[in-house]
Structures are given as C-alpha cells and as structure tokens.
Amino acid sequence: MLDPAFLSRLEKLALRSRARATGARQGGHSSRRRGQSLEFADHREYVPGDDIRHLDWHLYARLDTLFVKLFEAREDRTVQIVLDRSASMTGSKWDAARVAAAAVSWASLCTLDRVQLFVADRGLKAEGRPARGRGAIHRIFQYLQGTGTAGRTDLSGASKGLPPARAGAITVLISDLWDPQGVEEAIGRLAHRGGELHVLHVVDRRELDPSHLSGDLTLVDAETGEELNVSVDKTVRGELAAAAADYFATVELLCKRRGIGLFRLDVSEPVEDRIIEWLRAADEQAGRGSASRVGALRR
C-alpha cells in the first residue's frame, strides 16, 4: 500500500505529543514515571530496599550520603486514527486519506505505540483491537485496502463512539470536514476527551474552484442525493471560492482556539511529501511545546 522508501522515511518520524505518555506498557516515549530507561531523571536518598545498583557512588564520595539515581520510564501511548469514509471522500481524497492513515499507523507502530483505526460515517466503527508492533501494519493495510467510501458524514455522532483517551494519547482526524451539521461540535468533543487532537483536512482544490463547471447545472450531493439547480458562471464560481475560504477560516479559528493541530492535505500535491512535512512539523511543535501550532502547520 505504501512505497518502501516512504515507509523507510516514516520510520524516522513519529507523531509526538506535548504531554508525556502514560501507557501501561513500556514504550518509546518518555513518561512521568521513573523507570529503567537510560534517561537520568533525579536523585533521592537511599532507603533500604533500593537497588544498590542505582547508588550514585560519586555523590557518596563527595557528600558521604547515599543517593540513588532515578531514571525516566519509557512508556507507550495510544494513537487513535479516525478516518472519514463518507461518500464525500470518494475519489482522490479517499486515496490520500488512506495513505495518510497508513502512514500515521506505520510511524506510530514503529515507535511502539498502540494504534487503533476507526472509520466514521454516520457512526464509528473500529478496525479491531489496538495494534502494537510493526507486524500489525499488515492488518491495518488490509483493512484500509478493503474499505471504501459510503454513507453520510456525521462527525459529531461518530465522535461520541470514540473511547476515552489517556493523557498523552493522540487522536488524528482525517476528513474533508464536509459535515452538514458542522464540525465545531465534533472537533470540540474530540478535543475534550483527553489526549491530543490532530486534524488532517483533506482538500480537493477542484471542489473549491470548479472551473470545469459552467452553465445551467443540476448539482447532486454525493452523500444525500439532494439536488440543486444552479447557473454557474464566473460570479458564482467566485462566490463559491469565497464561501470556501470563509469555511476554511472558520475551521482554522476553531482549531487555533482549542490548540488543535490542523494540517491541510491537498490531494493535488504529492501526498507522501505532504505527510512527511506534516509529521516533521508536528514533531517540531511537540518539542517546542507551543500552545497553538495552527499557524506553523499551515503552509
């Protein structure tokens, strides 16, 4: 499903969270807990029962007091991918979305995270149990390849079915955000359920500037079958582009206020490069601890 070279590039990247991981198992992310990793965290006075292998003999020589060295624990975390599979995603947008989902899955599995894939239309359906380890990628690939677009978009309803996330969990929403009910409620619910939310907005430029459409048309909604008679000319196309810009600005403002990472994936551009670009930017933002990364993530 993904090119080996692309997979190789993804191995070096990971979707990092600003919050430290609180996973149940040992993983690849630093944790607030002390553990067995090589990352030094602190000292404390020795108490009987402590592993004497962790005594800091250099400090004892200087201070004549026994201290033990504490190390950070390395824990895993959960990456939940919500993939919009509504009928509006049909076409190149669906191809790009699947590639993005596969790429995030592979990058996460490579960092020993647990990955759980959900597909959303009017409801939410989990791909299976959370996957862990590189070997699980084949299962995810197979699922993605076997899944097509259908149904209406109801991100708000779908988000209700998503299990709660622990601190440090990452949720990635991959969607074109064409939700007749609006995306504010859905994004708000996903943002408040814990963890960190990334929105990967899949965009097809031709939908926003339909220069191939002109004259008297009957437009048919791909999801609902609803029809609308419209005479398309330059003016109408200009107004459509303006409405799209307003809509996108609303989404950006929404994400910015909630500190949600928003990245726009234009299907007319090389998808793999854009995904790499996104992961790098997200990595930088996580390291910088920026409260809002919307501006930086936007091209």
Added chain:
Amino acid sequence: MNFANPAALWLLATIPPLAAMYFLKVRRRRVQVPTLLLWSQVVRNQRQARPFDRFRRHLLFLLQLLALLLLTFALAGPSISGDRYLGHSVVWVVDGSGSMQANAPGPSRFALAQQAVLDGVGALQGGDEGMVLLAGPEPRVVASFTRDHEALAAAVRSMQVTGATSSLADAVNLAVALTHSRQGRTMVVVTDGSDPSLQRVVNEHPGVRTRLVGKDAPNVAITAIDLRRSPTVDLESELFVTLRRFGGDSGPVGVEVSLDGQLLTSETVDLPADRPVARVYRGLGTTGGLLRVRLETGDALKLDDEALAWLAAPRRRRVLCVGCTALTGRALAVDSRFQLTAASAASPAEEATYDAVIYEQAAVPERPGAPFLALGPSALGDTPLPELVAWPQVTTWRKTHPAMRFVEPSALAVSAARAGATAGWEPLLDSDAGALLSTGVHGGQRGLMLHFAPTASDLPMRVAWPIFLLNSIGWLTGEEARGTQRTVAAGSALVREGWGDDGEEVRLERPDGSVLASPIRDGVARFGGLDQTGVYVLSGPGGRRERIVANLVSQMESDLSVLPPTPPPEQTVTARAAVAGRLSLLRPVLLLCALLLLGEWWLYQHKYRD
C-alpha cells in the same frame, strides 16, 4: 408609421414558440459534487442579494429575442411620413430652351440656372441623391440618380443650352416616371418661365417646385421666315419675314438680308410694341443659296435676331410623259417649274435625260431611266399586277407622304383598279380591295404607281388631281424639298422618306459639326428635335445630300418676360399626401439590431462565457 411589407410582421408569430422552446428545453447537466454545503449557501446568498439574477441568466435570450423583433420590424420596411422628410432625393429639371440663352443681364439665364442647380447640389447632405434632366426639344437625362455629388456637379456644368423650343411638361413627366419608385423625392424646375406648359406642370404636379431665373427684358425677334414662289416673276421666290418687338417702346430696327454672304438689301423698320410686322423681300435672283436675315439690335437674346432660309436654285424640271392624255398634260402645264415632253415611247437612255417619267397607258419598262409615275399600268416590267377589281372603296391613306399633301381622296370613285399589294411596295392609298396608290423602287428607280387609270375614276375631275400630279412629280424630282421642308423651326423633328432601303444609314451633320446617324426603318429616316439653329446637312446612300436650315422663330421663346406660374388652387389632402415624403427607418432599425447583437456577443464573451 408605414410598412412597405407588412406581411413580414407575420414572422412575429414565430417568437412565442421560440420562447417556449427556450424555456421548456431540458438542458441542465447533472453533476455530482461531494457536498452541496457551500453551493446552497452561495445560491441562497445570491437570491437574497440579487433577486433579479434569475432574469440575468435569460438576458442573452432576451437580447436575441429583441434582435429578432427588430429584424422582423426591419423586414416589414418601416417608414414615417411627413413634409419634414422631403429632400433626400432631389430632381432638377433645367429649362434648356432658346430663351435661356438670353443675358440676365450679365450671365445668361442658363448659366444662372446651372448655378442654381450647383447651389442645390452643394446643399445636399452626404446620403442625399440627385438627378438632373435637361428640357430641350426632347427631354434628356443629364445625370441619373447618384450620391456622387461631384459627378452630379460636373454633369450640370457640362450641360449645353439648346437653340430650340422645349417642353417642360414632357421633361417633368419623364422625371416623374423615372422617379416613381423614389419616396419623398423633391423635384425642382429651373426655368425662366417662358414655357406655357410650366403652368400645366404646376397644376398637375403640386409637389414640383419652381425656381425662376432671369429678369424681364425687351426683345426684338424674327418670329417667322418663309420662301414662296413669286406669283409675278417666273422661277423666282419671295422671302417673307415677320418681326416683332416684345416689351419696351416702339422704335426702328435695322434689317439686313444677304444671300450667301452677299448683302441683298437692308432697311430700317419701325417696330411697334408687341405687334408683329411682316416684311416681304423680292429680287432674290435665280442662283439660289443661303438667305440670312439679321436684325441690328442690342437686345438680350441674340438667337432670334437672325434667321436663315435655304433658297434652292430655280430650275425647270424636265418631265417625260409616255402615252400622256390631255388631262395629265393640262394638269402639269399649270406649274411652270415643270417642262413636260410627251412621247409615245422612249428608251431608257432617253428617259435618263429627264428628271422624271410618267407612264400613262404605257407599260413600265423593266429598267426605267428615271424616277417614274405610273398611271394605271398593267404590269411593272415583267411583274404582273393583280386582276382588275370593280369599284374598290377607299379606306385609308397616308396624309404625311409628300405625294398626298393636300389631297382628299375620301370620296374617290374608281370603276376598275388593279388593287392589291405589290411586293416591296408601300401603299399610300388603301381600299377594301387593296392598295390603289403605292410607292416603291423598281429597276433601281423610285416610283409612284396609281393602280387604276385616271380615266377609270373621277379623279381627273377633282381639284385633287393636279395637286396629286404636281406633288408626285415634285417628290420624284426632289422639287418639294425647296419649300418648307428645307427651312424648319428648331426643335422640330426631321423625317425623310425614300432615302434608301431599310438598314441603310442617313447622316445629319449639325451646325456645330457633330454628326448624327439614323438607320432607315420602314423606308423612313428619323432624327429627333433639331436643338440648334443653323444649317444642317443631310446625307444619305448614293451620295444624296440635302441642306436644311433651322431657326428659332418662336414667339414663346422670344418673349423674355419672366412670368411665375400661378399657384394651383388650394391643394387637397390627397395632393398634400402626395407631396409628403417618407423617411425609411430600415437603416436605423438594422443598425440598432446590429448593435444589439454586438452587445449580446460582448456580454457573452465577457460576462457569460467561462
């Protein structure tokens, strides 16, 4: 509003079906889009912000519909009528008669007329058209309708005044006929008012405008000239001249009479005002030549101060009469111009020494030696004539032929005649049984043939008998041309019979040296009005020549009073309607239609085309 072709308005009936087809036509393309979220918003906003946009999408159709309406309107030939739309087509009829040669004073009346027309041409607008006719002895189109105003002006400058009388009525009638299809044309007659037919023109064509040129001027003129045989001196002629003073006070006028440039006599004549004075001049001699009468005046019109007359050299015509009866001999003896010789028979060689031969009670030879008059022959050479018919009744005759001048044959009684057609001969006197008198050519000589013997009729008992004989011999010998036929009034037509066979050509050399040619048709050569005064030379087949002089001799032309025509009685509504012009709306409507289509194309290219 008038329509030249109102039937075209039926095309409007096609518009409702076209509109129905446009609006009912299913032409929306179905296109699937991911979502109508933004589209609905755009359409909703559009309807709220621009409620008239629903019409905007039909604007092109509405414009096309309007263009179709205008095109239909144009096809119907719309026009509006009214007096204010006169003058887009102007016809000038210029009087070219002899009186227009009069000095105005200063430039001649004709020059003033030309200038008046040139002024009118200069006042024409760019799209206006003009036409010029010259009213001479025969109306002539100088320039047909044209919008080339320079060419029109050049044609006006090239016009030449004639020395003859003219008929303005004929010229105006021709102009009306030629411009019948021109709506709203204006016709202007430029004249000095000398033509009495001008009043008829004004009465019959109320729309015709008159432009008078010249001023009243006194004039002394020769109003008549004629030659007659002298009743007292054998073979001599007398010259009759009528003089008249038009306007002004009575006074003396010097008169000179010359023959071929040699002064014969001169005198001073007291001419009363507006009364003709006749003068007779004798002692013209027997040499013949061109007689010229000249008045010593300083009046405005020189054309009528001189008159010409052609005096033929008097000579007795030798006539041979073969088998003549006493009746014929006595009839010819009354005219000293003819010297009659009687013979029982003659050879062609002997006949050739005579000017004419009369065959009476004698056969016409196969080849006569001179022009001949056959009285009751039984045959023309070897050609037999029709059988005798008893009591043929006269039906018609040719009054215009010289042989029939002053001959009245209506009650002629003929007991027996070889009436009937003769091949190649033209009947001059017809009866219910056929020709009784005919003319033609036999054996290379022209002849006249009476189809009955004079003694078989009551013709010798009539006054017409000697007249007919003298006419016939005079015509056969050319003597008749000595008289009025060789001195004519300018403007009259010239007709000559017996100058040759059909298809041959007779040429007329005019006083200015130009030459006209006329083919002989039905034995007659015709020339139109002689529009110049002076000497004309007629030449025909076989070297035959004849000199003719033309004089103005017209009281109408010599009277230089400028009399404006009396306006016609109050014009009726019909007459006013005839005067009113029409302004065609075809061009503006077509222009509007073109602009509309251009605008529609621009809108499509810049506002509607994607």
